[in-house]
Amino acid sequence: MRIGMPARRHLSVRVIKRKSPTMGKELVTGNHAAGRTLAMAGEANRKARGCACGAYPITPQTEIIEYLRACELTKGRIVPVESEHSAMAVCMGASLAGARSFTASSSNGLSYMTENVFAAGYYRLPIVMIAVNRTLGPPWNIWVDQGDSLALRDAPWIQFYVESHQDLVDTILMAFRLAEDHRILLPTMVAMDGFVTSHTQMVVDLPDQEQVDRYLPNCDVPHRLRSDHPTTVGGLTWPSETERHRKDLQRAMERVPDVLDEAIDEFENVFDRKPHGILSAEHVEDADTIFVACNTMARTLRGVIKKRRESGERIGMIKAKMFRPFPRKAYRDLLSRAKKVGVLDRNHSPGSGGIFWQEIAASLQGHSGPLLQDYLVGLGGGDVTPEVIDEIIDDLAKRNQAGEPVWKEVAA
Amino acid sequence: MTDTVISSECTQCETLLRPGNTNCAGCGMSIGLQWLDKALAGDKTYLVIPACCGIVTAGAFPTTAYGTPTAASTFASAAAIATGISTVVDLNKDDHITTCWAGDGGTYDIGMATISAAAERNENLLYICYDNEIYGNTGGQRSSATPEGVATTTTPKGKAEIKKDMMAIMASHRIPYAATLSVAHHADFMRKLEIARRTKGFRFLLMLSPCPTGWKSEPAESVSLIDHAVRSGLFPLYEVFDGLRYRINIQPDGTPIDAYLERQRRYTNSTVEPKILQRHIESQWQYLNGMAKTFPADDERAAL
Numbered sequence: 001m002r003i004g005m006p007a008r009r010h011l012s013v014r015v016i017k018r019k020s021p022t023m024g025k026e027l028v029t030g031n032h033a034a035g036r037t038l039a040m041a042g043e044a045n046r047k048a049r050g051c052a053c054g055a056y057p058i059t060p061q062t063e064i065i066e067y068l069r070a071c072e073l074t075k076g077r078i079v080p081v082e083s084e085h086s087a088m089a090v091c092m093g094a095s096l097a098g099a100r101s102f103t104a105s106s107s108n109g110l111s112y113m114t115e116n117v118f119a120a121g122y123y124r125l126p127i128v129m130i131a132v133n134r135t136l137g138p139p140w141n142i143w144v145d146q147g148d149s150l151a152l153r154d155a156p157w158i159q160f161y162v163e164s165h166q167d168l169v170d171t172i173l174m175a176f177r178l179a180e181d182h183r184i185l186l187p188t189m190v191a192m193d194g195f196v197t198s199h200t201q202m203v204v205d206l207p208d209q210e211q212v213d214r215y216l217p218n219c220d221v222p223h224r225l226r227s228d229h230p231t232t233v234g235g236l237t238w239p240s241e242t243e244r245h246r247k248d249l250q251r252a253m254e255r256v257p258d259v260l261d262e263a264i265d266e267f268e269n270v271f272d273r274k275p276h277g278i279l280s281a282e283h284v285e286d287a288d289t290i291f292v293a294c295n296t297m298a299r300t301l302r303g304v305i306k307k308r309r310e311s312g313e314r315i316g317m318i319k320a321k322m323f324r325p326f327p328r329k330a331y332r333d334l335l336s337r338a339k340k341v342g343v344l345d346r347n348h349s350p351g352s353g354g355i356f357w358q359e360i361a362a363s364l365q366g367h368s369g370p371l372l373q374d375y376l377v378g379l380g381g382g383d384v385t386p387e388v389i390d391e392i393i394d395d396l397a398k399r400n401q402a403g404e405p406v407w408k409e410v411a412a
Numbered sequence: 413m414t415d416t417v418i419s420s421e422c423t424q425c426e427t428l429l430r431p432g433n434t435n436c437a438g439c440g441m442s443i444g445l446q447w448l449d450k451a452l453a454g455d456k457t458y459l460v461i462p463a464c465c466g467i468v469t470a471g472a473f474p475t476t477a478y479g480t481p482t483a484a485s486t487f488a489s490a491a492a493i494a495t496g497i498s499t500v501v502d503l504n505k506d507d508h509i510t511t512c513w514a515g516d517g518g519t520y521d522i523g524m525a526t527i528s529a530a531a532e533r534n535e536n537l538l539y540i541c542y543d544n545e546i547y548g549n550t551g552g553q554r555s556s557a558t559p560e561g562v563a564t565t566t567t568p569k570g571k572a573e574i575k576k577d578m579m580a581i582m583a584s585h586r587i588p589y590a591a592t593l594s595v596a597h598h599a600d601f602m603r604k605l606e607i608a609r610r611t612k613g614f615r616f617l618l619m620l621s622p623c624p625t626g627w628k629s630e631p632a633e634s635v636s637l638i639d640h641a642v643r644s645g646l647f648p649l650y651e652v653f654d655g656l657r658y659r660i661n662i663q664p665d666g667t668p669i670d671a672y673l674e675r676q677r678r679y680t681n682s683t684v685e686p687k688i689l690q691r692h693i694e695s696q697w698q699y700l701n702g703m704a705k706t707f708p709a710d711d712e713r714a715a716l
Binding site: 049054079081083086091093095096098101116119225226231235 | 456458460467468470471472473474476478479480481482483484485486488489492493494495496497498499500501503504506508525526528529532533
């Protein structure tokens, strides 16, 4: 297999040469980190049914597709299809035939793919997809906004939102463990910020193939098509069977947190570091005010919170990571003691508000909870700076009661 | 533990299409699928069937009329899902033929981009379109395969546009093999499936599939209607090798089209006159005969 070499030549992935224990760390873009990790996951299934994927470019995800197409897998093929709809269809066919499968998309590509995104979940196929968050158009806008992947919140997919390149790599690897676990068998999406993550470089501890081989067991799709046991997959069902199918999906979703814990433990064994799981709660124990944010906004928020705590404010944060299944109990336990909770939503559900806010409000319902205020911020890729977050924190401090979601405009 | 996965088990796998399926009497699919089974001559196949009558054929979970592993695909995705399957088949040297079995809606219309892309990539799969010239599953609406003049529920006064020439489109992709199939010509049907079975790459077969429900015809007359369509020249039987070399299998014998139209109530109140249709048929044959004369099929595969 040749993974990384063509991309390194053409796309200048720089290797930082350092002594142990930082050896293996590279300065790499989010897209290349994702491409490399996906390719290694595909390669890791070479002793089983291999890997096959459909791939279609869209800004800002394109480099992932280019990277994958430049890799030479021992037992794999990346099919250059004509649309996102077919990209997911090829993944479904490959998975139905028992191979490991993954793809990546963004924005309107995800919208166009939607029918097959749902189908992949309803088929219970363990496909992994990278969503590089980008604003849905028209009007056309290529910058970050989580509205594209969050529009798929009602699809039977596990969803993670990652804050950094390292978080991205680690979560992709865990996504395969989760998706392919027979207790789960659900496709899994890993969402990163368009450009902010996809096109910037960070130093990442990239795994080697031997580690990935150890971490990812052979992919075994138990209901794959096979002649010694022919079935008709996805045919007609009556309401009672359909309801059972949906309940099974729900039960599989409910098993995710426990299986994820196992995946994290095993990750620590193999890679000697511990990624975040469903969320990361920081300084919440003594906090009167807690803010919730996902992706790179959570990183910016972390810096602001740190500064504010140094000046004596009792303020904490939750980095939201797993969106589906939504860990309602975890949020309820962490937030119900606080006086005020602010949610930063880089997405907008017209006629309602921020989507994380809706989920958190649902988590707190029935409990005499905190004042919960939504902030729509950074829509269409506006730069959410520490100053913007400071202003939001000040706004929440002044509030005596929650209101409608606040549009917090930022400079272009 | 997956508690349930939508799938249907079989206990008797000796045939591709089992008796007791839900097909209408006189449906062309029933013949086509049984002949496909025989033509495969024991070769194993994975079936991919998009939304169409063909997936209703299977019946409801947990039963299935298909005795071979079958994926019910989303409407537009048959050729793309089949691409994924056949890729894994090839990676694992599985020795299966991946077969798409799709209606005209899933082929001529909503699946057009997908089939075109799979053909352009020359994916190793067999695509059979059973063309009943109508959206049969939804009760008979026009498709781009519906011939001019035909009354459907969305063209109550007869379709104004002519039928799309799917064979020409597929030939223009320069795929290894494209051919038309008639359920009234068994030997020709089986010979073409044998060529398709032996050919690697994208094979496209177009079967005119009688649909008594949609055509408003007598089920018992299905086969004779197709025979009539072939003899009158309305449905030419021919093959295209590599998209460039043509072979015509049966020349029209001068049978007038009138009785074909009269036996189907979808042509009642038709805006199309037999005389005009006859002229269309003649110009199509002029084209086909010209192609076959100028670019005749002469390779070994054609000799089968």
